Amino acid sequence: MLSYILRRLLYAVPILIGVNLLTFALFFVVNTPDDMARLQLGAKHVTPEAIDRWKVEHGYDKPLLLNERAPGSARFTDTIFFRHSAAMFAFRFGKGDDGRDIGNEIRTRMGPSLAIALPVLLIGVLVNVTFALLMVFFRATYLDLWGVVVCVVLMSISGLFYIIAGQYFIAKLWNLLPISGFAGGIDGFRFILLPVLVSVVAGIGSGARWYRTIFLEEIGKDYVRTARAKGLSEVRVLFRHVLKNGMIPILTGVVVLLPLLFMGSLITESFFGIPGLGSYTIDAIQAQDFAVVRAMVFLGSFLYIVGLILTDISYSWVDPRVRLR
Amino acid sequence: MSFVPVILWTDGLIFALLGGVLALVWFIRRHPHLSAPWAAVARRPMATGAALVLAVFVVIGLLDSLHYRARLSDSPPGRPQYSVEVLSVFDKLVGKLRTHQEKTYSAPLAMQLYAKEFVERDGASVRDYPRLKYGGAHLKRADERMPDIVRRALVGVAQGLAVGVLLFGLLAAWQTRRRRIALRPWLASWARGGLSWPGRTLVLVVALLLMLGAVTVRLAAGYHVFGTDKVGQDVLYITLKSIRTGLVIGTLTTLVTLPLAIVLGVAAGYFRGWVDDVIQYVYTVLNSIPGVLLIAASVLIVQVAIEANPERFDTAAARADIRLLALCLIMGVTSWTGLARLLRGESLKLRTLDYVEAARAFGVSHARIISRHIFPNVFHLVLISIVLDFSGLVLAEAVLSYVGVGVDPSMYSWGNMINGARLELAREPVVWWQLTAAFTFMFTLVLAANLFADGVRDAFDPRREGRP
Numbered sequence: 001m002l003s004y005i006l007r008r009l010l011y012a013v014p015i016l017i018g019v020n021l022l023t024f025a026l027f028f029v030v031n032t033p034d035d036m037a038r039l040q041l042g043a044k045h046v047t048p049e050a051i052d053r054w055k056v057e058h059g060y061d062k063p064l065l066l067n068e069r070a071p072g073s074a075r076f077t078d079t080i081f082f083r084h085s086a087a088m089f090a091f092r093f094g095k096g097d098d099g100r101d102i103g104n105e106i107r108t109r110m111g112p113s114l115a116i117a118l119p120v121l122l123i124g125v126l127v128n129v130t131f132a133l134l135m136v137f138f139r140a141t142y143l144d145l146w147g148v149v150v151c152v153v154l155m156s157i158s159g160l161f162y163i164i165a166g167q168y169f170i171a172k173l174w175n176l177l178p179i180s181g182f183a184g185g186i187d188g189f190r191f192i193l194l195p196v197l198v199s200v201v202a203g204i205g206s207g208a209r210w211y212r213t214i215f216l217e218e219i220g221k222d223y224v225r226t227a228r229a230k231g232l233s234e235v236r237v238l239f240r241h242v243l244k245n246g247m248i249p250i251l252t253g254v255v256v257l258l259p260l261l262f263m264g265s266l267i268t269e270s271f272f273g274i275p276g277l278g279s280y281t282i283d284a285i286q287a288q289d290f291a292v293v294r295a296m297v298f299l300g301s302f303l304y305i306v307g308l309i310l311t312d313i314s315y316s317w318v319d320p321r322v323r324l325r
Numbered sequence: 326m327s328f329v330p331v332i333l334w335t336d337g338l339i340f341a342l343l344g345g346v347l348a349l350v351w352f353i354r355r356h357p358h359l360s361a362p363w364a365a366v367a368r369r370p371m372a373t374g375a376a377l378v379l380a381v382f383v384v385i386g387l388l389d390s391l392h393y394r395a396r397l398s399d400s401p402p403g404r405p406q407y408s409v410e411v412l413s414v415f416d417k418l419v420g421k422l423r424t425h426q427e428k429t430y431s432a433p434l435a436m437q438l439y440a441k442e443f444v445e446r447d448g449a450s451v452r453d454y455p456r457l458k459y460g461g462a463h464l465k466r467a468d469e470r471m472p473d474i475v476r477r478a479l480v481g482v483a484q485g486l487a488v489g490v491l492l493f494g495l496l497a498a499w500q501t502r503r504r505r506i507a508l509r510p511w512l513a514s515w516a517r518g519g520l521s522w523p524g525r526t527l528v529l530v531v532a533l534l535l536m537l538g539a540v541t542v543r544l545a546a547g548y549h550v551f552g553t554d555k556v557g558q559d560v561l562y563i564t565l566k567s568i569r570t571g572l573v574i575g576t577l578t579t580l581v582t583l584p585l586a587i588v589l590g591v592a593a594g595y596f597r598g599w600v601d602d603v604i605q606y607v608y609t610v611l612n613s614i615p616g617v618l619l620i621a622a623s624v625l626i627v628q629v630a631i632e633a634n635p636e637r638f639d640t641a642a643a644r645a646d647i648r649l650l651a652l653c654l655i656m657g658v659t660s661w662t663g664l665a666r667l668l669r670g671e672s673l674k675l676r677t678l679d680y681v682e683a684a685r686a687f688g689v690s691h692a693r694i695i696s697r698h699i700f701p702n703v704f705h706l707v708l709i710s711i712v713l714d715f716s717g718l719v720l721a722e723a724v725l726s727y728v729g730v731g732v733d734p735s736m737y738s739w740g741n742m743i744n745g746a747r748l749e750l751a752r753e754p755v756v757w758w759q760l761t762a763a764f765t766f767m768f769t770l771v772l773a774a775n776l777f778a779d780g781v782r783d784a785f786d787p788r789r790e791g792r793p
Contacts, residue, residue: 286728
């Protein structure tokens with residue numbers, strides 16, 4: 001088991017290197033630091049001096065890969081690649097355009113992101129599984145048929161609509177909850193209620209339908225027929241047997257998402273003014289802050305790979321037939 | 326000539342795609358084993374109804390893809406000069422919708438502006454809602470508005486129904502003549518739903534679409550059906566123009582995805598070994614980057630490139646079009662991994678089957694084995710993923726435009742409409758019509774696409790046979 005995890009971790013290294021090289025190519029080769037400076041400085045006819053000054057300020061004045069003029073090992077370390085791309089492996093992200101340390105921002109913003117994303121995931125799975133089980137229980141009746149139609153209708157509605165409608169009706173018109181904002185501790189509860197509610201409702205359509213397919217696949221298997229033949233009631237079959245076995249794909253689908261919860265949700269956070277990583281990313285994209293976008297790309301890929309490894313481990317945990325070697 | 330045709334990049338690709346689809350239809354019709362699942366799709370009422378709605382969207386999108394630049398009226402006869410404004414056949418057809426511009430916001434079917442202004446009345450200057458320049462301009466008094474709207478709507482419904490009945494009569498005449506049966510039994514079996522195709526749904530959907538269309542045309546002749554936006558442009562016009570953007574993103578992106586996913590996915594599964602390793606590595610890397618971030622990073626870079634070379638685009642439309650194309654390319658390059666993984670798994674299974682082994686034993690080349698034995702057997706997966714992805718891509722456009730990495734801000738798109746209008750909900754009274762129009766049209770397109778996709782998936786997926 002331990003050796004398996006170690007091997008998987010080692011396998012993750014080349015993938016992270018690939019991500020790193022790709023972002024390096026996107027941000028520094030396709031698009032030179034000069035272009036970035038021109039975009040940031042805005043004006044059409046910027047002076048070369050202004051561009052140079054901007055590059056020095058942001059540390060983009062070094063050669064890309066090889067510094068011919070530097071002595072010794074600084075030939076490789078005193079370059080844009082080493083300082084801005086390779087440094088990410090040590091989680092040193094440097095500073096954003098606003099002068100703040102990106103690593104620091106990430107640490108303080110992870111909390112609010114998690115405060116929204118974790119309840120959304122847990123409540124979402126609970127609600128979706130409940131609806132899916134109901135549809136499976138009433139399968140091949142009009143209730144099931146219309147349940148599926150409602151799911152398709154729900155998933156055809158844009159996610160933006162759920163947010164805008166939720167904010168408008170619940171917060172503005174009926175004054176039930178604050179329209180946006182965030183607070184730490186117990187005060188924060190009323191702030192996270194609306195974003196969580198909206199996100200869960202927005203996910204019901206695709207989620208319930210997806211779980212319904214999983215359960216339907218499970219219900220056609222032999223062990224279910226055996227359980228029925230033993231004389232178990234349909235409810236018991238559904239809860240004791242189908243739910244338990246159907247949880248395997250559901251659980252592993254959830255585990256892969258767990259690490260990514262830290263990243264938060266771009267749209268939800270920015271609409272509701274949550275100071276999490278999602279709104280941080282969106283602000284960076286809109287301000288064209290390349291350093292932050294680069295850091296978030298690396299962090300996101302890292303967390304995704306952690307999620308993949310956790311998924312494999314959780315497989316062997318919930319399904320004794322899977323042995324990791 | 327009074328105009329010069331303009332072929333934007335996306336126009337060319339859309340018509341190339343249309344040509345490809347028509348060729349495929351012709352090919353499928355000639356092969357009974359290929360057309361059988363499509364016949365199954367056509368027998369499903371939901372799928373056919375949805376396909377009809379989709380067809381309306383597609384026709385509007387295609388009309389909107391025939392671009393031209395009008396000749397300036399004051400240009401000298403020897404050296405014609407053309408307007409920098411790129412128009413489309415659709416613009417020409419709707420004519421007044423585009424040019425009837427008010428001053429600022431006005432509510433749907435209103436005859437007065439949204440904001441109060443000083444207006445001259447009986448020699449004195451009073452603060453009141455001024456009349457619109459075009460919306461309800463034919464009315465004399467405010468109390469004539471409601472009866473006029475109702476009259477126009479009723480006339481529209483009647484006209485739509487009349488055309489619908491006429492079409493139904495033609496259909497009945499054609500069917501009874503072809504099958505040599507009397508009209509009465511044919512009508513009876515139609516009403517019962519006993520035809521081999523979903524006749525009732527088809528007729529109902531066509532009638533509804535005709536009525537909706539006729540009512541809209543009637544009302545749009547005198548009013549702004551969905552009101553006007555901040556600069557006074559007709560919201561119905563903007564919404565209809567946005568259809569093309571949604572369709573382009575939904576289809577051209579798949580066009581980019583397909584070759585990558587098919588070639589790489591099948592190659593990885595069929596050749597295994599180092600080819601498989603390399604391809605798996607590439608798609609794991611691409612997959613591990615959060616999608617929106619990768620798209621955002623690439624769009625930022627395209628933006629820099631476009632701004633660095635402004636001289637390459639002679640019109641604003643050409644520049645917006647390149648950005649739209651780049652968005653499709655980027656979304657395609659970042660989204661081929663799912664299908665590729667699916668095709669790899671399927672090819673892995675297929676390559677061990679007896680008939681593939683036999684072909685290999687006979688010395689058939691790899692290229693031939695893949696094209697004759699592997700590809701036809703994974704084609705249903707490709708098709709299902711095309712129709713399933715479409716709706717997701719249309720929805721993604723709105724989100725990306727909100728993030729600021731979507732289509733060009735000058736382009737008509739539902740994402741831009743929503744983005745521009747969402748803050749107007751804070752106004753008093755609320756400006757709700759832009760959001761409603763954009764969400765309604767987007768919802769209709771996506772729902773139709775989803776229902777159609779379900780029909781296609783059920784008909785093509787061999788594992789789903791005989792299941793509800």
